[in-house]
Amino acid sequence: MTSSNVCALRAGLRVGLDRVAYYAAKMGLKTPIMPYPSITVGSVEVRPVDMCTAYASLASGGIRHDPVAILEVQNRDGIIIERYQGTGFRVLSEETAWTLGNIFQDVLHSILGSTIKTPAAGKTGTSTGSLNAWYCCFTPEITVTCYVGKDSKKVMSAVNTIIWGSSMAAPMARDFVNACLTDKKHPLPKTPFLPAPKGMTGSLFCKTSGELINGFCPKDQIDSEYFFAGTTPDTPCQYHKQGVFPYNVVEEVIDGKKYYYKPGNSWCVTKEVLLSKDVYEKLPAKSDCPALINFTISDQSGQLLQEPYSFSKGGIYNLDVVIPQDVLGKFNEVDVYFGDMRVKRWQEGDLDSDTGQKIEFNSPLITTFAVSPDDTDKTKKLIFEIRGPNGFYLKKALDVGIN
Ligand SMILES: [Zn+2]
Ligand SMILES: [Zn+2]
Known part of the structure; x- marks a missing residue:
């Protein structure tokens, strides 16, 4: 499980790095945060207790409570003589805190599944070079930050082994939360998260366009999400139209990575792939893709037919096939069917049923x-x-066509 650092970076640049730094400090990160792009993906060294404060403010609907060690003081008779009175202060709107919590619930689920036995939300952190691994998670009742690393800032593991937040820190945080649930003295209540704040509405939308679904949006692009007041999609998807989408693209896998091209010619092996329109338009054409066969069709008078082809009933047509040089040897058999009827088979080395000559793919068929x-x-x-x-x-x- 890896995080989408590119998205975090883009989001950070979009809202402004000053604001990212401002909100980080506002939510409780006490180490200095300079507005560099890398802060969006965790380049700043922070203290676990500060991370815990920040996540706790999500759990409490946007109210920050700084950690205190002593909640109350009792005298020898058990009478409370002083009690912590902190009310906290708002650092995020209720909507923002709820939305982040909602996202982190999905994120936690993608890593821990249902092995955490109460409604919970959480996020990993993994440093480059296995210096440390993080997991921050919260339920409506408790916030836990788990940090795995060395004080010496030395690498934790052998070269080439990444210490992931998801594999190292998350299970520890989970086990702690689960243990709290069954604690004999103070069992942690299993509380559900609050419903969406007033003004936020749930809506189905198309993931490709971000607009309302319109009946042509593919099933796997339909999602539901909560929206802030005034941001609910209100126009139908402009992107998915009958017969236009998904696009036919050439998909190639090189070293496990997928590459897409527009088909270079009508022989390209294409796949229907979901891409946004602007991405599709920027795809390069697969210009080096060889045409496997070049062919022409002509009528009895020698007149070349043009695409789209149209034949007359009772007509007789010539088919001339040329195999391009650069694909010679790639295949050795060509069958031609007209409807269900096979009209010709050329098999390299065999005798041609029309001419009685030996079939060679380097001369016209x-x-x-x-x-x-x-x-x-x-x-x-x-x-x-x-x-x-x-x-x-x-x-x-x-x-x-036949007419
Ligand atoms: Zn759509
Ligand atoms: Zn091709």
């Missing part, structure tokens, strides 16, 4: 096919299937 005079279809598919060694297989189907 030529055949003719006929459209039945009583064909009742308005459209048919012209299909190419190509096969090669090692299971190479690609099918390309063109819609053709």
Whole structure:
């Protein structure tokens, strides 16, 4: 489990680093915080007790209570002679505190699942180079900060082993909270989190556009979220339209990383992928993608047909196929179907059924096919299937009209 540092950084730049530093201090971080971009991803050294104060202010709906060691003083007869009277002070709006808590509930769940036995919210911290690992979590009743690291600021583990907040610190924090729940003297109550503050409304929305769902938004892009008053989406998704989305893109996996391109030609192996419109428009075209087959179709008078192809009933057509140099050897069999009927098979090295000559893919492949005079279809598919060694297989189907 890794955090989205890029998003945190962008969010920090968007709201202003001064404000990030201001709110960090306001929420209880006492070490100096300079407004550098890296503060958004935890570059500043902070004290665990300060982190605990900050998270506790989320748990209490935006009210900060600084930690106190002594809550009350009793005399020898057990009479309380002094009691801590702190009321705390507001550092975040109720809406902001609730929203962060709501997000951190999901985040905690993604790491600890339901192994924490009470409603809880939490966030990890993992430093570069395994210097330390953090977990801050809270229930409506208790806030826990768990720090794993060395005072000497030396690396905790052998090279190449990352000490994750999620694997080291989170389970310790969880075990502590769970132990509190069953404490004999002061068992921690299992309290639910407060409902959303007044004025916030829950709404279904499209994750791609951030707008209201419109009936074409794919299921996996529909989400529900709470919105601050005045920010609830009110226009239907402008992005998902029938027949436009998802986009066909070429997906390539290189060293485990996915890369996307626009198809360079109609033979490209494409995948329907959900991308936002502006991302799709910025994708490079896959220009180095070889066309596996170049072909032309002509009628009996030698006139070349143009796409979209349209055939006449009873017509006879010539199909000329040229295999480009750079894909020679990639496949050794080409089948052509017109509807369900196979009209031609070229298999390298075999004898051509039309000419009786040995088939060689480095010279043009030529055949003719006929459209039945009583064909009742308005459209048919012209299909190419190509096969090669090692299971190479690609099918390309063109819609053709018949009149
Ligand atoms: Zn949508
Ligand atoms: Zn391609």
